[in-house]
Amino acid sequence: MPTRNDAYILMTDHVKNESLQKHMLSVEAAMRAYARKYGEDEELWGIAGLLHDCDYEEYPDLQQHTRIAAEWLREAGYDERIIYAILAHNDLNLETNPRTNLLSKGLYACDEITGMVTATALVRPNKIAGLEASSVRKKMKAKGFAAGVNRDDLVEGAAELGVDLNEHITFVIQAMSEIADTLGLADNTEQKEEALS
Structure with missing residues (x-):
């Protein structure tokens, strides 16, 4: 099977938008963390997360x-x-690819929530550092905020995975925090303070 590096090259060959690349890296991080939690194949789960939207920039039509x-x-x-999990995360494919296994449920659960976490972190001075589920939940209620994030998918994803939504958000924040620099979500206030002193 192709390696993670092969998957990354495939993703960046087809996705030039930096925000979409970061989204896919976020989902990869969350999927890897869940794979560890459930004792599943971390490479398999991570690659599914990394590649789940690899065709979206060129083929945004959901069909x-x-x-x-x-x-x-x-x-x-x-x-x-x-491939099955990637197909199953698009609701239009559920007739042929229902989310019946943990991998496909995990991918669906991690997809939209990473977008909400990112949007919430970006409007905070400390970005993802110290971000709590309650802040993300509060932003979920604001209809104009991160309007592209489907709130129903957030709730349904956690339910399908069988996890409490607050716990799910906290878990995903932690996973994304591990690659905060890569995602542009690191807290740079300390560096700014050091530069000013």
Whole structure:
């Protein structure tokens, strides 16, 4: 099977938008953390997260999204479990690819929540440092905030995975915090204070 580095190259070949790249890296981080929690294959889960939207920039139409990616990944020799989970995270594919396994439930649960966490962190002075689930929940209620994030998917994703929404948000914040620098969500206030002194 292709490696994580192969997956990263495939993703960046098809996705030039930096925000979308960071979103996919966020989902990868959350998926890896959940794989560790559940004793699952971290590489498999991580690659599913990293590649889940690899066709979205070129094929944003939801009728095509994930189906094009599935073709690319099959041609490149990716594990069918990854392809299945990627197809299953698009609700339009649920008839043929229902979310019946932990991997597909995990991917669906981690997708939208990472967007909400990112949007919430970006409006805070300390970014993701010290971010709590209650702040994310508060922003979820503001309809104009991060309007592209589907609130129903956030709630449904946690429910399908069988985790409490607050615990899920806290878990994803922790996972994303581990790569905060890469995501542009690191707290730089200390560096700014040092530079001023």
